[in-house]
Amino acid sequence: MATGRIFSGVQPTGNLHLGNYLGAIRNFVALQHDYECIYCVVDMHAITVWQDPAELKTATREVAAAYLAAGIEPKTSIIFNQSQVSAHAELAWIFNCVARMGWLNRMTQFKEKAGKHRENASVGLFVYPNLMAADILAYKATHVPVGDDQRQHLELCRDIAIKFNFDYKTECFPVTEPLIMGAATRVMSLRDGTSKMSKSDPSDNSRINITDDADTIAKKIRRAKTDPHPLPESVEGLAERPEAHNLMGIYAALSDQTREDVVSAFAGAQFSAFKQQLADLAVEKLAPIAAEMRRLMDAPDHVDAVLADGADRAAALAAPILAEVKDIVGFLRR
Template sequence: MGRIFSGVQPSGNLTLGNYLGAIRNWVKLQNDHECIFCVVDMHAITVWQDPEALRRATREVAAGMLASGVDPKKNIIFNQSAVSGHAELGWILNCVSRLGWLNRMTQFKEKAGKHKENASVGLYVYPNLMAADILLYKGTHVPVGDDQKQHLELARDIAQKFNNDFGREVFPLPEPMIFGSATRVMSLRDGTKKMSKSDPSEYSRISMTDDADMIAKKVRKAKTDPHPVPDSVEACGDRPEAKNLMNIFAALSDQELKEVCAEYGGQSFADFKRALTDLAVSKLAPISEEMQRYMDDPAQVDAILKDGAERANAIAAPVLKEVKEVVGFLQP
């Protein structure tokens, strides 16, 4: 296995979705692979950010990674803006990527909505910068959720076009790594919508900073339906809230959904929620406590990010030098 690159935006208020969909998988990968994990603060400013809130959210994401078990000695953990190569390669790839490719990106349409004329240019070319994030380290594998698969396909297209344009195999074509059933965690209030930190209802999500009491309260209040727990995966099909809670249980207990159906099928959701509460508190409350310890010591977090940025730059600098040489830039 080659080099894994993955990142998460510092938009504040990390959720259970971030943990199950990304961070927990990073912990599993770190013992067997070379991993680079990035807090993508340059992506965050594609929409306006309060500067102090951005600094705080960057530390919070790093604290969430560390508290979850991502080891800064085994892996590189840093914030994107601390390595200028991301921006430099991003511009070069802007000149390789095609407008037609970006016009097909569904996330821009979703995020910009009806006001795309007022959206930042950064939001539009966001996928090119994501490609630069990966290719700057010659990343070969990228853990992705469903919502990022299209962007990774674009990164592969850009890498291939760069290689073809210049007749040099500079970049590998990064491969997706897709994980189990809870890669897409849904809202606790509406099982048809993704769990989101921007949802106005606090009870739509479990936050990684929630203490044991709050986790228990949110699970108890999670929306269900009047029927018993489904006894098969097929029976979950048209019951999104039931399926979401069972998927969360499956992920937290390292089981398949069918195993949860076999164990709890036919029981009341009141009983199932008690079991899910106990499981969620046992898994998540210690992370919340450790995360708070890191947040109370920002100097420690900053030192880890600084060390990570230096190590990341040591890998990125020769790659960027090679790219500039291939493109034809004069270099000192």
């Protein structure tokens, strides 16, 4: 029996990669039998930076296909795209009026994404965390699986819930708890162990795309940057070796082991032998998902039907919560 309600989502901005799988999608699969799960393709978040409309539609289907190929059950969980459920946008506006400018000014992700061009960034990019809070609280989700880079946004969601409850003297919203899971919550680039694996990196060799075939996966791992030393004999030995730390973390996550287990198994080995075993493991785990994704992308009507059904079910859950919020705020309703 479910012990709470999960909400999480992935942006449809193309090139889903190993970091998305290990940091998010695989965990979604593991959680679906212990929680009531709502998994969103957050297309409204995607347009905080301009997207080509045709590519956005394709990328939205690709994320949904990845959910399905990885093993998320569309009848057990809810799979939908954000823009099909208007409660997200309506609640986000209310939260725009609850969140404080000072809170948003402290968001490190906005500073990183806007960079030196802050004045030219979209308003949507600035208030992105308020929409994320609305995504979660439109369903009164009790838990959110998050990577390290999303902790700050979840803390802001918690602040918004607390302030809303305080301002309106209510206990409407739960204070959502984070779920940090797995050995590879932050997967780094195969070309630079100090940089996060990213779909925007110009080098395709920096990442393993979920849609890569077996030969491509193996080739990228064999070419991954390493240092000249044998693998360490203790976890402490990984501290100043970012590439070793990253590759051993990926192996640990794919094999459902701890980093300590992996270090013990490969202590003193050469990178070449380790990378061959990592390549074999990655192909074993990822190639079937890639093949199923390609099959699903060739059947867009099926994917669209899953998203439409999920949107209907998500809207039915959000509607009474949004009605409750409107009553609390003082909006007249039909």
